[in-house]
Amino acid sequence: MTASPAPQAGSPAAPSAVPLLQGQGLPPFEAISAEQVDQGIPLLLAELHAELDQLEADLSARATTAEPLSWPAVMEPLHHLGERLRWSWGVVSHLNGVCNSPELRDAHQRQQAAVVSFGNRAGQSRPIYGALRQLWQQHQASAEGQPGHLDPTQQRIVQAELRDMEFRGVGLAGAEQQAFNATSQQLAELATTYSNHVLDATNGWTLRLSDPAELAGLPASLRELLGQAAGDGASAEHGPWLMGLDMPRVVPFLKYSARRDLRETVYRAQVARAASGELDNSPLIEQILALKLQQARRLGYANWAEVSLASKMAGSVAEVEQLLEELRAAAYPVAQQELEALRACAARHGAPEAADLKPWDVSFWAEKLRQQSFDLDSEALRPWFPLEQVLQGLFALCQRLFDIRIVASEPGEAPSWHPDVRYFKVLDGASGAPLAAFYLDPFSRPGSKHGGAWMDECLGRSVSRAGEPVLPVAYLICNQSPPVGDTPSLMTFDEVETLFHEFGHGLQHMLTTVERPQAAGINNVEWDAVELPSQFMENWCYDRATLMGMARHWQSGEPLPEAEYQKLLAARTFMGGSATLRQVHFALTDLRLHSVWTPDGGQSPEQLRREIARTTTVLEPIPEDAFLCAFSHIFAGGYSAGYYSYKWAEVLSADAFSAFEEVGLDVEDAVVATGRRFRDTVLALGGSRSPAEIFEAFRGRPPSTEALIRHSGLALAG
Numbered sequence: 001m002t003a004s005p006a007p008q009a010g011s012p013a014a015p016s017a018v019p020l021l022q023g024q025g026l027p028p029f030e031a032i033s034a035e036q037v038d039q040g041i042p043l044l045l046a047e048l049h050a051e052l053d054q055l056e057a058d059l060s061a062r063a064t065t066a067e068p069l070s071w072p073a074v075m076e077p078l079h080h081l082g083e084r085l086r087w088s089w090g091v092v093s094h095l096n097g098v099c100n101s102p103e104l105r106d107a108h109q110r111q112q113a114a115v116v117s118f119g120n121r122a123g124q125s126r127p128i129y130g131a132l133r134q135l136w137q138q139h140q141a142s143a144e145g146q147p148g149h150l151d152p153t154q155q156r157i158v159q160a161e162l163r164d165m166e167f168r169g170v171g172l173a174g175a176e177q178q179a180f181n182a183t184s185q186q187l188a189e190l191a192t193t194y195s196n197h198v199l200d201a202t203n204g205w206t207l208r209l210s211d212p213a214e215l216a217g218l219p220a221s222l223r224e225l226l227g228q229a230a231g232d233g234a235s236a237e238h239g240p241w242l243m244g245l246d247m248p249r250v251v252p253f254l255k256y257s258a259r260r261d262l263r264e265t266v267y268r269a270q271v272a273r274a275a276s277g278e279l280d281n282s283p284l285i286e287q288i289l290a291l292k293l294q295q296a297r298r299l300g301y302a303n304w305a306e307v308s309l310a311s312k313m314a315g316s317v318a319e320v321e322q323l324l325e326e327l328r329a330a331a332y333p334v335a336q337q338e339l340e341a342l343r344a345c346a347a348r349h350g351a352p353e354a355a356d357l358k359p360w361d362v363s364f365w366a367e368k369l370r371q372q373s374f375d376l377d378s379e380a381l382r383p384w385f386p387l388e389q390v391l392q393g394l395f396a397l398c399q400r401l402f403d404i405r406i407v408a409s410e411p412g413e414a415p416s417w418h419p420d421v422r423y424f425k426v427l428d429g430a431s432g433a434p435l436a437a438f439y440l441d442p443f444s445r446p447g448s449k450h451g452g453a454w455m456d457e458c459l460g461r462s463v464s465r466a467g468e469p470v471l472p473v474a475y476l477i478c479n480q481s482p483p484v485g486d487t488p489s490l491m492t493f494d495e496v497e498t499l500f501h502e503f504g505h506g507l508q509h510m511l512t513t514v515e516r517p518q519a520a521g522i523n524n525v526e527w528d529a530v531e532l533p534s535q536f537m538e539n540w541c542y543d544r545a546t547l548m549g550m551a552r553h554w555q556s557g558e559p560l561p562e563a564e565y566q567k568l569l570a571a572r573t574f575m576g577g578s579a580t581l582r583q584v585h586f587a588l589t590d591l592r593l594h595s596v597w598t599p600d601g602g603q604s605p606e607q608l609r610r611e612i613a614r615t616t617t618v619l620e621p622i623p624e625d626a627f628l629c630a631f632s633h634i635f636a637g638g639y640s641a642g643y644y645s646y647k648w649a650e651v652l653s654a655d656a657f658s659a660f661e662e663v664g665l666d667v668e669d670a671v672v673a674t675g676r677r678f679r680d681t682v683l684a685l686g687g688s689r690s691p692a693e694i695f696e697a698f699r700g701r702p703p704s705t706e707a708l709i710r711h712s713g714l715a716l717a718g
C-alpha cells in the first residue's frame with residue numbers, strides 16, 4: 001500500500017510580487033492585469049520548463065537503476081507542475097471569460113501558444129511515460145498490500161495518464177511515430193478546412209426580400225434581424241430584408257414564416273451547405289474518416305470508435321448501439337404520431353401541404369400546434385422567479401438532499417472580480433465543518449463577459465505543499481438579466497434550469513471526498529458521465545414541491561398558477577419523439593462512420609447515413625440533404641464517435657432521478673436517505689472509481705433507459 005500523498009516540507013509561499021506566480025489560495029483577481037499576464041506567464045513557463053527538465057533528468061537517471069519507483073517520486077512533482085500551470089493560466093482564462101477587455105484578450109492570445117506548447121511537451125515526455133509505465137508494471141507484479149501495489153484510485157489515475165500520453169503517440173517509435181505525428185497534423189488541417197467551408201457556405205448564401213408579403217408570419221425580432229442584415233438604408237419596417245443561413249435567422253424563419261415557398265427555398269439551401277463546388281466537404285469527410293482509421297490502427301485499436309470509447313464510460317460500440325436502439329424503438333412510433341398530429345393541424349387550417357408534409361413544414365406546424373395546445377410564454381413567467389428566491393429554493397433542496405448548509409460570506413471576505421459577484425461557503429449539515437466554497441457571478445455583462453453558463457474549478461480539493469488541506473472552490477457563471485432599479489433579477493424558467501445544471505457540476509466539484517487531486521471532483525470523470533450530476537439537478541426544477549416552493553410572484557407573493565406549471569410539464573415532452581429520434585440519427589451515424597465504415601467498403605459515408613435514416617427518420621431526407629457536409633461536431637469538433645454522449649448522460653441522470661421517484665418524492669425519510677446516498681457516491685467519489693461502478697453503488701443496478709423514455713414522454717401505454 002502506498003501512503004496518501006506525503007506533504008512536502010517547507011512553508012507556504014510568501015505573497016509574490018508577481019501575483020500570477022502565487023500558485024495557491026484564492027487568486028488576487030484585481031491585481032491581475034494584462035501587463036501582469038505578459039510578465040507573469042513567461043516567468044512561470046520558464047520555471048516550469050526548468051522543473052520539467054529536472055524531473056525528466058531525475059526519472060531518466062532512475063530508469064538506469066534497478067530501484068523501484070515510488071508514487072510520490074513521480075506523481076507529486078507531476079501534479080505540482082500541472083497544478084501551478086492550472087492555477088495561473090486558470091485565473092487568466094477565467095478573467096478572460098468574465099472581465100474581458102481588448103488588452104486582456106490580446107495578452108491571453110499572446111501567451112496561449114506557449115502554454116499549449118508546454119502542455120504538449122509534458123504530455124509527450126518519454127521519461128515521464130517510462131516512469132508511469134514502470135509504476136504500472138510494479139503494480140501488476142505485486143499483490144495487494146505489497147510495496148508497489150496501487151489502490152483503485154491510483155490505478156485509475158495512472159491508467160488515464162498513460163492512455164492520454166499514448167493517444168498523443170508517445171508509445172510509438174521511429175517511422176510509425178513520424179507517420180502518426182504527420183497524420184495528426186493533417187487531421188488538424190482538414191478539420192480547419194472543413195469548418196471554414198461550412199462557415200463560407202453559410203455566409204455565402206443570402207436571399208433578399210423586398211416585398212412585405214414575403215415576411216408573412218415573422219415576429220418583430222426576426223424582421224429587425226433581417227433589416228439589420230440588409231445593411232445601411234434598410235429598416236425593419238420598410239425593408240429590404242436579408243435572409244441568410246445562420247441559425248439565428250434560419251431557426252425562427254422555418255418556425256414562423258407563413259410563406260411555404262420561401263421556407264422551402266431556405267430549407268433546401270440550408271441542408272445543401274458545403275456540399276458542392278469549391279466548398280464541397282464530401283472528399284474531406286472520406287479523408288478524415290480514413291485517416292482516423294489509420295491512427296486508430298497505429299494505436300492498436302480496430303477503429304476510431306474504440307479509441308474514443310477507451311476513455312469513456314460506455315464499454316463498447318455494442319453497448320452504445322444497444323442504448324441508442326432502445327431509445328430509437330421507443331421514439332419512432334411516437335415521432336410518427338407527432339407527424340400525424342402536425343398533418344392534422346395543417347388540415348384543420350386548410351393548408352394544402354396537409355396531404356404531403358415536407359421537412360420545411362415541420363417546424364412551422366409544430367409551432368402552430370404548440371401554440372394551440374399550450375401557449376407557454378417564457379417571458380411572462382419571470383416575475384415568479386426572482387434570483388434570491390430561486391437561490392433559497394436551490395440551497396434548501398441541497399440541504400434536504402445532501403445535508404449541507406450554504407451561507408453567504410461577509411462582503412470583502414474573499415477577493416472578487418466584480419461587485420455583482422457573491423461568495424458562498426458550504427458547510428456540512430451535521431458537523432458544521434467547512435467543506436467548500438463557490439463564487440456566483442449571475443448577471444450578463446455584454447461586452448466584458450462571455451455568454452452562456454459554466455462551472456469551473458477555482459481550487460481543487462488537495463493538500464498544499466505545506467501539508468494544509470485545501471478545500472475546493474468553484475466558479476459558477478450564469479448570464480441572466482441583472483436587476484433594474486427596484487426590480488430584482490427575474491429569471492426565465494430556462495435560466496432557473498441552467499442555474500440548477502451548473503450547480504450540479506459545482507456539487508460534484510465541491511462535495512468530493514477523494515484525497516488525490518487527480519481524481520477529486522470532476523477530475524478524471526469520463527466524458528460521457530460528466531453531465532450526470534448537472535442534468536440530475538435539472539430534474540428537480542420539474543418536481544412540484546421544489547418548483548412550487550420557490551416560484552412565488554416577487555411582488556404579490558402568489559404561487560405559480562397550476563396552469564402554468566402544467567404548461568412547463570407539457571413543454572418538456574412536446575415533440576419529444578422527434579427530438580429523440582433526431583439525436584439518435586446523429587449519434588448512430590457518427591458511431592457507425594467511426595466503427596463500421598471503411599474507405600474500401602464500397603459505400604460512401606452519405607450512403608451509410610441514408611441507410612441509417614431509414615429507421616431513424618420519419619420523413620426521409622430530401623435528395624440534396626447533405627447533412628454530413630456540415631456536421632461540424634464530429635468532423636471539426638471534439639465529438640467524433642462521442643456524439644452519443646448527450647443521450648448516454650441523459651439516460652444516467654434520468655435514471656438517477658428515478659431512484660427518488662421510486663421511493664416516492666413525497667416520502668421525506670426515503671428522499672433524504674436516497675439524497676445522502678447520491679452525495680456519498682456520485683458526488684463524493686468523482687473520478688476515483690469507474691462511473692459504472694459508482695452508478696451501481698448509488699442505484700443498486702446498472703443504468704436503464706426506462707426513466708429517460710418515460711420523462712421524454714415516449715412510454716406508450718400498453
Ligand SMILES: [Zn+2]
Nearest residue numbers: 501505531534
Ligand atoms: Zn453541463
